[in-house]
Amino acid sequence: MAVVKTTGARIAAVCSCVPTRRFDNLTDSGEFSEEEIRKVTGMAGVSARRLAGDSVCSSDLCITAAKRAMDRLGWAPDSVDALIMVTQTPDYFLPSTACVVHHQLGLGDHCAAFDVGLGCSGYPYGIWLAAMMLQGGGVRRALVLHGETPTRFSDKADRSVSLLFGDAGSATALEVSQDGPEWNYALHSDGSGYHSMIIESGGFRDRFGADPRRHCVSMNGALIFNFTIKRVPALIDETLLGAGLSSGDVDYFIFHQSNQFIMKHLCTKQSISLDKVPMILKDFGNTGGASIPLTLTEGKLHRPADRALRLMLVGYGVGLSWGSALVDLHPEAILESVELDNSMQASA
DSSP: OOOOOOOSSEEEEEEEEEESEEEEEEOOOOOOOOHHHHHHHHHHSEEEEEEOOOOHHHHHHHHHHHHHHHHHOOGGGGGGGGEEEEEESOOOSOOOOOOHHHHHTTTOOEEEEEEEOTTTTTHHHHHHHHHHHHHSOOOOEEEEEBBBBBGGGOOOHHHHHHHHHHOOOEEEEEETTOOOEEEEEEEOOOOOGGEEEEEESOOOOOOOSSOGGGOOOEOHHHHHHHHHHHHHHHHHHEEEHHHTTTTGGGGGGOOOOOOHHHHHHHHHHOOOGGGGOOOOOOHHOBBBGGHHHHHHHHHHOOOOTSSOOEEEEEEEEEETEEEEEEEEEOOTTTEEEEEEEETTTTTT
16 A cells, blocks of 8 residues: 555553563573574574463553553543454454453543454554544544464474564553644555465464364464565555654654564664664563564654654564554653563463
């Protein structure tokens, strides 16, 4: 799609949530040799990850984050008009995870709630959808929740994925703002690459596949790498051109935390200073699309007190799907992180 624009919205808060359990790749991994571990983690830049317990879902992480955001903002549950749950690790096939979350947050029956089944690109899509709803009228406050628990669909014997993924959830609170600036988005898909990152069994194409490996994610790393270095630079250029800006006008580029090598390659190709690209892979791993809001809260952004930050949010991966959102973050916007003990279930 061409670059699209919205106005009249502001980000009031971004809260993230990770499990308390910290897994150290170098000391806690028993499936691979030390040499294999150092090779993979050195390339990807992942030293440690947060792992959800068997009873913790992405909804639990997102509910915890949403409760913190609403509490900090003083939002009453019945003041929320829309809830968008972005995840590829839902609680159930049906009902939608958004309905589960809606109930646990005590939101009103006037609130629209629905799921978006996107992964690595899902956060820019979710922000765009919420901003469109706010711009359209009738919706005054919206929550965009993005959570993933990819460690629960990773084969521990597959080093291409098992040493990379971590779990996280997030809640982004948006509201109508009469003087909200123009935001810009570019959103793309290429379904011909759907097979490049896939869980082959469990859906209705192969409901009860006998091979347990087909119930875990498989990834064509070379194809994903080539896709990323081809599509993302053009995405950045397209977004800047549509907004009439240059990369120097952007304070931070918040990339999906896919892989340290890939991210540094993108920075070099686009002549973007690494100072403008926060990386949290070392401590959290690749948490899917939830890595973008997690980076906002954990990336130690320098925030001037007298002006908004201009951020380009960039997601890319499974689908194949890629997208950007060029947004503003005002000084008063809340950025916070919380943890969820694996013995707890927020949705219990």
